Amino acid sequence: ETGVTQSPTHLIKTRGQQVTLRCSSQSGHNTVSWYQQALGQGPQFIFQYYREEENGRGNFPPRFSGLQFPNYSSELNVNALELDDSALYLCASSLGRGVSTDTQYFGPGTRLTVL
Amino acid sequence: ILNVEQSPQSLHVQEGDSTNFTCSFPSSNFYALHWYRWETAKSPEALFVMTLNGDEKKKGRISATLNTKEGYSYLYIKGSQPEDSATYLCAFHQGNNRLAFGKGNQVVVIP
Numbered sequence: 001e002t003g004v005t006q007s008p009t010h011l012i013k014t015r016g017q018q019v020t021l022r023c024s025s026q027s028g029h030n031t032v033s034w035y036q037q038a039l040g041q042g043p044q045f046i047f048q049y050y051r052e053e054e055n056g057r058g059n060f061p062p063r064f065s066g067l068q069f070p071n072y073s074s075e076l077n078v079n080a081l082e083l084d085d086s087a088l089y090l091c092a093s094s095l096g097r098g099v100s101t102d103t104q105y106f107g108p109g110t111r112l113t114v115l
Numbered sequence: 116i117l118n119v120e121q122s123p124q125s126l127h128v129q130e131g132d133s134t135n136f137t138c139s140f141p142s143s144n145f146y147a148l149h150w151y152r153w154e155t156a157k158s159p160e161a162l163f164v165m166t167l168n169g170d171e172k173k174k175g176r177i178s179a180t181l182n183t184k185e186g187y188s189y190l191y192i193k194g195s196q197p198e199d200s201a202t203y204l205c206a207f208h209q210g211n212n213r214l215a216f217g218k219g220n221q222v223v224v225i226p
Contacts, residue, residue: 042219106158
């Protein structure tokens with residue numbers, strides 16, 4: 001049990017809609033990273049936040065955005081949903097600022113289906 | 116885009132048998148390699164963080180080795196048990212705040 005939680009567990013949206021996914025990190029973890037896992041693929045890095053500031057971004061368009069709050073919670077927002085956004089979205093919290101040896105503790109993910 | 120390759124993609128193992136699989140990653144600009152174990156409907160669970168060439172790590176019946184010069188890591192499961200059934204993910208740390216994951220090795224242990 002990592003202590004990282006995500007909500008909701010599952011979500012169904014239609015093309016063009018907007019969605020907000022939520023993550024609660026382990027207490028004391030200043031970094032949260034978000035990943036997208038499409039079917040048959042490994043998790044792909046979306047972005048990372050450290051103490052409420054973006055600290056790195058993967059190859060995702062600007063309609064993917066995030067927020068991190070002082071209470072160790074964070075959000076992933078996706079605007080103008082496309083069918084290809086259907087995936088499992090994982091968040092992971094870690095202690096340091098992008099330290100290569102830091103273990104990232106994952107939540108169970110949110111399964112997003114876009115129709 | 117960095118390629119992290121895992122092979123084989125899936126394997127079935129008889130209970131009691133030992134098995135191993137491979138993670139290949141870029142051999143330049145190595146920072147760290149992470150192994151995760153992911154059971155269905157659960158969160159990925161950290162197994163090992165490996166940093167030094169020649170590193171060997173062990174956790175119960177699971178162990179891993181690291182060769183940074185040639186860019187590969189092996190994960191071994193000794194005496195497989197049904198509870199070892201899971202997807203094993205390796206992730207290469209690129210040194211720029213992100214992990215690059217492979218697609219995973221899906222292991223099914225047959226009782």
